[in-house]
Structure formats: C-alpha cells, structure tokens
Amino acid sequence: MLDQEHADWGTTCTDRVSSWATLTERESELTRLEYLFCGDDTHEGRIGIIEGPSGSGKSELAATITRQAFVHGFRVLRAAGTRRERTFPFGILSQLVPADEEAPYTQLNEAISTAVLLGMSGDGGDQNIRWDLLHAWCSLIVELSRSTPIFIVVDDAHHADTHSLAILVHLLKRSRTTRVSVLLALTSGAVPADPLSLSELRRHRNCRVIRLALLSEPGVAQVLAERLDAQTATLLAADYHAATGGNPLLVNALIDDRLTAVPDPKSTLRLVIGDAFQHAVLSTVERIDGVMPSLVKAVGVLGDSATPRLLAALLGLDQAHVTKLMHMLCASGILCAEGRFRHPGTREVVIANPSQIENETLSYRAAQLRYTDNAPAGIVARHTELPLSDAEWRVAVLAAQGHTNRQISSDLFITVSTVEQHLTQIYRKLHVVGRKELPLVLRSTVGQGA
Template sequence: MGKRVGIVAGGIVAELFERDEEMKLLTDVMAGVRRREGGVVLIGGGPGVGKTALLDVFLRRAADAGAQVFSASGSVAASGADLAVIKELFLGSDDEEEIRSATRSSKGAGEFEDRLFAAMCRETRGQLVVVAVDDVQLADAASLRCLLYLVRRLRTAPLMMVLCESTGPHMLPPAIHAELLRHPQARQLRLLPLSRDGIAGVIEHHVDTAEASDLVADFHAVSGGNPLLVHALLADSRDARRLDPHQPSKAVASTAFTKAALAWAYRAEAELFDVACGFAVLGEAATPPLVACLVGRGADAVEQVMTALDTAGLLDGGTFRDAAVGKAILENVDAVTKADLRRRAARLLHDDGAPATVVAQHLLAASVTESWAGRTLLAAAETAMEEGQEELSLDCLRLAGQSARTERERSAVVMARVKIGWRIDPRLVSPWLDPLVDALNAGHLKGGDAAWTVKHLAWHGQFREAEESLARLGEAPYAGDPRVEDELHVVRAWLKSTCPSVSDDAPGRAPRAQRRGLQPRQVSPSSYAVELLGTVMAEGPHDHTVAMAEEILRGCRYNETVVEALEAALLTLVYADRPDRALFWCDALLQQAGPRSSGTVVAILSGVRAEIALRQGMLPAAEEFGRAALAAISLPGWGMAVGTPLSSLVLATTASGKSGAAGAWLNGDVPERMFETRHGLLYTHARGHYHLAVDRPAAALEDFLTCGELAKEWGTDTPTFLPWRSSAAQAHLALGNSVEARALVREQLGRPGGSTFRARGVSLRLLAAVSGPDQRPALLRESINLLEACGSQVELIRALADRSQALHALGAPAKARMAARHARTVADNCGADALFRRLFRDEVPDGEGGLEGVEGEDEGSAGLTAAERRVTALAAVGHSNREIGRKLFITKSTVEQHLTRVYRKLGVRSRAELSDLFVGTNMGTGPGAERLARTS
C-alpha cells in the first residue's frame, strides 16, 4: 500500500492513497522544467477515480515550490464559447485585460497565440510555469488550439502543462492525443481504482482493527475501489455508527453515497448520464446494444461509457458493481422519464427473449397495461411462484388483470389467480371461485384448468357447485377434449378418496367407467397416485400398491409435481401400514422445500408428516408437525382439509395426557361440510378418542360408530385407514359391553388390512381383554411382537401395560415388572410419559420417574453383563447350548455358566420361562435377538 500523501490547506487535510508513483512522476517532470525541459502530463481515468484530487494536491505543491500556476476546467456549458478555457486560465493575472482584448481581435489565430505566449512570459518573468486544465476533453476548440501551441513552445520555456481527461464519449480526438504525446517530455498517467489495501488505508483510522478486514471487503464489493464512493461510504457508515453505536461496522450506502454517485454521473455530459441510467434500468440484463436502443445513443458512445465506468471500478461484468449505484442514479430521474425508460426496457427485453420475470419487473415499475404485457405477466407470475417470490407473483397477477381486454384474457387471469393463490394460501382463492365458475360455464377455460375447477370448489366446501361443474364438463366445448378427460379422471379419483359425497352420476349419463373408456388416458403421477390411494382405502394394502407409491415418489421433486400426487402417494404408504417408508419420502420432500415454512405444499406435507409420526407413536413430532401444518397457511385456507391436522393434534395431545389442549383444538370452529369428507372421518375418530380419555365412553362410541357408517357407505372401510371397530371396541369395554367389543374385534381381524402388524396387534390386545386369564399372556405376547415390529410405540405401551397386569394377575411379578420396564423405555423414546404413568400408576411411586423394584442389579436384563445378554438372546429364540457356543465362539461349558447366572438374576427356571420373560422386551425373540447377540 502506498503511503498517504497529504497537504494542509485552510485547516483541511486532503489525503490521497495509492498515488505515490503518479505524484513522483509529476514531481520529476516539474524538476525537468526547472532545467528548461518543458513537459506535458496527460492524466486519464474513469469518473471518480481521483484525477481532480491528484491535480489539486500537485498544484498546491507546485505553488509552494515557487511555481506560477494557471488552472482552468473544461465544461459542456462553455464549450461553445471560443477561448473560454484560456480566459479562465489567466483570470486575475496582470495581463488579463490584454489577453481578453486579444481574444476579441479579428486577427489570425497564429498572431493571437504569439501574443498569448508573450503575455505569459511577461507574467512569469522566467519563473517556472504550470498550466493545468481539468476535464480538458470538454474544452472549446479554440482553447485546445492554444494549448497545443503552448505544447509546441515547451522546449523553449520553463512551462509544464498538466491535462486531466475523463474516459468516456467526449475524449480528446486521436489527433490531439498524438500531438500532445509527440513531445519528448510527454507523460501519460492512467489512474485506477483503489485496491483493497488502498481502501484499508482510507478507513484504518475510522474503524476498529478487528472489524477492518470484513469492512474492507464490504467497501470494495460496493464501490469497486472508486475513491469518490469509498469516501462517501465511509461518511455514511460513520454517521450510521454514531446513530447506533452498538451496531457492527458495515458499508452503509446512504445520503453521501447518493450524492457521490450523482457527482460523477452529472458531469454535464449527457451521454454519460443517459447511458448510466440505461445500465441502472436494465440491471443484469444490460448489454451495449440494449442500452443503446433504450437511451437512444450510438453503440460507440455506449461502449465508451462502459469503458469509462469499468476503469472507474463501477461496473462488474457489464452491470453496476452494486445496486446502490444504479438506485442512486435513478432516484434523481423524474417519474415520467423513469416510467418511460421502464416501459421501453420491458418491450426491448421481451423482444430480446428475456425471462418473463425480468420483463415483468419493468412492466410493474411502469404499470404497463398494454395487451402484449398480459401473457408475459401470467408467465412471470407462474415462474415467480415456483422460485418462491410470492409477492412478485401476486403483483404480476394484479397488473395482468388490468391488462386483460377480452373475456378469455380475463378468464385466464382468474385461473392464474386461483392456481397461484392456492399454492400460497387457498384462502386467496375464495373471492375468485364465482368468476372461475362463470369462466367454466362460458367455455373459456382450457384442458386441465377446467377439470381442476371442481377440486377448488370441493376444497372450499362448495359441493353443489362442484357437482354442477362436473356436469358442465361433460358438455361442449369440454366433452371429448382428451386434456379435459385426462385431468377429469384424476379429479374424480381425488374426489372419491377425499370428498365421496360429490358425484356427477346424473340420470341419463353414462357410468364413469364407460366415460373413461372413450379416450385413451395420458398417464401422470397424479393419476397413478390418487388411484392408488383410493385402492388402499377401499381394499387394504398390497405389496404392488406400496411399490407403485414408492416408484411415484422416486420420480417426484418438490416443485415439479402437483401436491395431490405427493400427498396421495405418501398417504398410500401410511394407509398401507408402511409409515417407515412414508417417513423417508416425506422428510426428503420437506428437505427439498428448504427454509420455506409457509405455503400450501408445505402445509399439506407437514400434515402428512404429523399423521406418520402419530402412526409411529412419536407424540412430540406429531404435535410439532400438526402445529406447523396449521401455521403454514391460514385456517380458512385449509378449507375442508383442516380436519386432518386437527385430528393429529387431538390424538397426539390426548395420548400425551394434555386433555386440555386436545379440548381446545376441538373447540375451534370447523366447516360443517368437512364431515362429508375423509378429513371429517379422521377428525371424528380423533374426537372419539378424546371422549374416551376424559371418561365419556358413550360419546366416544357414538363418534366411532358414525365413522363406521360413513366408511362403509363411502367404500373406505379398512382398518389400516380408519380402525373404527377397534376404537369402538375400546368404548364398549369402558361401558362394560364385552360381547359387543369381542364381535367388533373379530370383525376387524377379518377385514382387508386387518392382518397387518398394527391392525392385528391392536386387535389381539383388545381380544385379550375379553378373553380368559390363561389366554391373555399368549395373545398379548403376539400383540407386543407385532406392534414392536411395525414401530407403533403408543399401542405397544398399551399392550405392555395389559401384559404387565395379566402377569401380575397370574402371580408373576418379576415378568410383570420386566414388561413395565420395557414400556418405560418405549415411553421415554416416544414422549409418552403421561400415558405410561396413567397405565402403570401402580408401578410409579409419587414424585418419581422410575419403576419401583425394576432398577435393581438383579432385576431384568439391566443386571446382565454384555456376554450374558448375548447368550440369553440366542437361548430365548431356541438355540441349543452347542449352537450358542459355535455362534459366539465360546465353549459349551461357558454357555452353561452364563445361563446359570442369568436364571438366578432373572428368577426363571427354564428356557421356556426365559423365552416368555423376554417376549416384547427390548431384547426381542426374533431376528432382532440374533442381531443383538452379534452386536452386543
């Protein structure tokens, strides 16, 4: 970093950084002039790089060294007046009047130049002379001729000439450059922006050392090292720090920065300002041809300004290094001109094939409502929505509505509002449903848009309108349109699994199956997924169904697949009793959503995630995702679907012992017609379990039986979807109706899906409750194994509680305590402490979290060594001592010694008792026990 160069003038210190070499060259040329070797220095550079500052410092040094200094500046305003710069040079000199008289003379230019040189010699009387002209490119032609004459006389006079030229459209002609640089003592300087070290030198005395490195990078990113902007940023940043001393130091572009940006832009050079405005308006889309067309300047002028801005550090890759520069320029353009620039930029970019969102930014800024803008705005709204720019999307839709001229255009805008509004929050769709139906009836909607109108109506509970729209889609111009038929098939499948009460089977119309067969359908993820969901809800799970659902999810991405397909495929896995696979795919999709915490897709996926957590018995997660689902969109936006996240929250809080919270969720208003949907079934079923928890078994039974009636009517009577029979059996047991409970349980075991691990495990637990004492342990052992295998932890705790009670009743307290300890472990894992305490209240002393009599060294598997656990795990699944020794690479005698100690610690006398004791514990008795033996 060059050392700081400074002078004191009037108490103000002017500082230059990284200009040591330039100052040395100027000083060397001045020293040569003293030896009668006249010299000329041409200083060039982009706007704001410090040419004037360098010149001022040098001239003060020259004056202090005894030189006679004449200085002037060129300007566009005076460029039309002959010899304006020359007059300014000699303003205040003794020969000023003679020079003025000479300029008014009609004599030839040569005689005037001679008189000018003679007057200068008299003025200086042999003293060193420095003639300096800033912005020489703006000097009038006559003054330039005089300056060139003086250059030719440099060899015979102690004269040094310093000319500053700004890079840009008004640079000196090449002929003048050649004339100036032909002199033997001519020098040319090109000033560049400051480096990071130079910026550090500017700010080092104004910021903390610890913050300097980050601040230097910040300053360089915004200013590009342009000294004018660097000092302005420093002033703004210091002002901001004074207003808030606690905020960290950072580059703040405010008042001083704006003024500095305008200082170089408003240099009375119209081309410079116009082209700068063009770059500011076009932003990242700026190219020289586009800027030239936008501002009405020649391509050469644009290229020259680009060069100037680039050498000044203001451009980076053809755009302003920081948006603050362009913003500062445009803030000082009047509203009419700015709007015109935006309008023209929009059309230029549109014709150039720019992305719709880029064009839309300009259309919005200028409020362009021309007919061509409508299609661009609709495309931009869709793209912006996909990119998560919701506000931009809505703004585009509003302007598109103003641009629409025909009924079809207005219908297209309405459809776009509905589709995009639904993705943001379905509440935004409500005001547009009536216009949407009008557009459908008028035949103005296209393809899939027409079909999905039915879904939007059903989502908001307008079932009659949905049925009428279904009927309308069977008429001209929609009838026979393959695009309508394809999407309508998906919509019908969605209605069947979600809103079964909505039907379009009017008298005299062909059955749906026949209508579907009229045209070959286009296969789509949505079509497959909703059909799979309907199949699993009606027929129960099948391996093929699970495989197809996973195949759909494998090919889906968050933003590329409609949410109906994602939801249906995930729920297919959930209702096929594969919550583990549903968890994997749902988490992957939510991860693709990134930091988004709002929007309909996030809301629906979070709702599904809550259902998955509930099936696995992960109560805190179910509550967390249920709340996240409701927070992602407004409650009115949920429409009929609000029953699903509410049901998860009610079940999770009820099982967690938070009956007050569950009651609060149930006390909220829900749409009346929700109870005609799948979501209403789930809500009613959850409400029934709340009634059971607060000792209202009669109310619970009514809810469960209502669910059963509707599930039968709608063809969705499978226990993997809605186990209303086992739930009703629990209510009957609470009412003392064991016969009715047994009948419901046996009926559930025979239903499609009743043999899945979860459904059968719950059924066997309830069957044990209505069976004799001797039958209960075996039924509960199988129930525990099934529930543990499928990961249904809440139901597992209930089964372990029943087994503990059954073992106590049979006089086996050690085994009962082992079951209780296992339940404690499960409850800790799934956040079901309140449920555990309620079910094991006799085992949990007041004020303690453990189990009385279970934590001792000689009780349960906790007292076994690692070697004993390995031997026990293999013995419990039926391996002989010899087989155990071979598997564990120990002798048969060692196995026998381990088993002797295990029998003593666990209080058992045989392998049969050992196996019975460890059924349902965390050691297990199946392949899991083998794995435990290998890894313990």
C-alpha cells in the same frame, strides 16, 4: 506574482508535504510527476497528463502536484473544462490569464472577450484576431517565465475547447527556451473536444502520461484505517471495495455517510448509504458522458437483461457507443464486469435521479423490447404495470401467440384446469372477452411510451 524568491528548475525534490500521504496508492505517480517542477535547469517545457476513470482521484493528484509546484517557486495558472463550455471559444484560455489588474492582462482579457462575442468557431471567424490572441497570450507567458517559472494546470482537459488547446500547443513549441510546465487531468475513454491537439501534446518529447487505477482492497483498507480505525478497516474493507470497485470518491463518500449517520461508527458492520454517496454516484456518472444518467437508469430498469444491444435499442443509441460507456462504468466502479450494479444502493440512486427519460417510459420501452424479443413472460411483466401475476403473464403471452389450452398446459407444466383458471383471471383483469383480444391488448400495453 509570488513575493518569495523563486527557486529554479535545478531544485532537488527530497522533501514532500505531508498531504501526499493522504493520496493512497499514488506514491509512484507522485514521484513520476515531480519532474514537472524539479530536475536539471534546462528551461524546457514539460507536460504531465493524468488520466483515469471518473472518480479515481485525478483532480486530487493534480492539486497535490500543483501545491508542490507553488512551493518550488512556480506561478500557478489554473483552468477547468466543463461539458457545457467545451465549444465555448477560448474558454480555457480566459481562465489562464493572470488576475493582475495591470495593462497587459486587462487588454488581453478584453481581446478574448471580443473574440468570443464574434462567435468564432474552429474553422471560421476572424483568423487575424485568433492569431493576435495566440501571439499575445504566448508572449505574455514567455515574458513572465523569464523571472518566474510558470505552472499551468487544466482539470477535465477532455472538455477543453479547440481554440485554447491549439494555443497551448503553440506555447509548448516555443517553450524550449522558457520555464513552463503544463499538467492536464482527463477522464479515460472520454471523447475530447479537440483530440488532435491532445494527441500532439501526448507526442511532446517531454510529456509523461500517468494512468490511474482504482484502489485495491488493501488500499481501501488503508483509507478506512486513516479515516475511521484499524478494526473497522479490517472488518469492512472487503465490503467497501465490493460496493465501489475501489473508486476513491465513492469510498470516501461512504465513509462520510457513516460518520454523519452513525453516532458510534464502531457500532454497526453494515454500509451506510446517505447523501454523500448519492452525490458521489451521480457525479461519477455525469462526468463520463452526457447520456450516462439515462444509460445507468436504463441498466437499472432492465436489470439482468441489460445487454449493450437492448440498452442501445432502448435509448436509440449506437451499440458500439453503449458498449464503450458500459466499459467506462465498469472502470469507474459503478458496474461490475457482468454489467450489473456493484451495490443495490447504487441502483436506487440512479433510478431515483431525474433524467431526460422517466422510469415509466423506460419500463414500457423495456417491456416492448422484451416482448418482441420473445423474452419469458415473467421478465416482460416486471417492466409493466398490468395487474397480472408472473404465472398469468406466461399464460397470457402464450395464448396471445395462438397456443391452445392444452399446448399451454404442456409448455408450462401445469394442468389444463389451471390454464383455464388463469385465463379467467386474465380476461377479468384486462377487461377482454376472449383470447382473440389478447394480442392487441398486450401489444398496445407494452408499446406505450415507445
């Protein structure tokens, strides 16, 4: 426990630590969340929920509030959800047991370990053990709160397991007579592991939901001025904002790369993309959804043709789900509203990143889709590795569709002689003896990897 004398909930909050100043454009959010550890001494449970796009600074805001809760005498219990452990029974709860080596805590940890080993699920397993854990943990927290207010913070709460959230809901139902505050941080639009429990927490009468937006261009300028200098901020704020959409994680990563790679940051007026930005892009993408690495790679392969319909067909996903993920990528500053990457460097990062599906496979599938979709031949050509120029591809596709040389000439506004010259090159490069073989060759080529 904390050794200092603990302040109660009636403490006023006129003082703030200097670290709050580093959270750009978050002043109103900080003020709204003060009530978690300040205000009247009602001893009622309180909830704060921070939600926003991936990379928007939810964890940083939660950490700042948590530090202030500690300063105000709260005992802090921390946990974080992960995609891999969202179905892990009591995964969050096991992180929220105090680390003290006293009998009540060790016994509770042993009980949680036993329940996990039994492989309990949300609608099965030994319900007696589940009830015993609920009662034991809630009783422990209530007892601790009699002498010390408790502050529970869960990062990436959309990954929190069903068992843990259900017990947290039960605690807050009992907390009208206990000094317990709960702060959750979660990604907007992400599918929670337990939507019902999260919904119940949102409906709690003492719940405040804080929705974070990305930084404005003046906000990006403020970050640049604080970490670099005012002149650079004035000159580059628009470029940094355009490349990141104001995503704080991406903005700061670009600054890190600039400070690392440029001896004199004032000597260049271009964006510097290095390891920090690469890691930030991949982190932003991967924290949204498990299929996101493959989706952004597909966006990179399709380029301007990356519509939700084609992306869904390319990856074998539901189109509505793809549309939702595209919106989340836009909200996170990875894509612009038109569905294109905000910066070429972002596309290079996701294309180079290994994922469940390789670039070559995606390229062949994209070519097949565009070919069957009657796309212009030049677009199809960009997704294949056949040694044909765009002009030759246009001629080859029309010839494969049964057009005569004169029709091809008319359609492409070139002479019949030019059509014949292109066909000669096409036959040679594709090792065919005539136009009758073209449909089979083209279909088999774009069909590889599908």
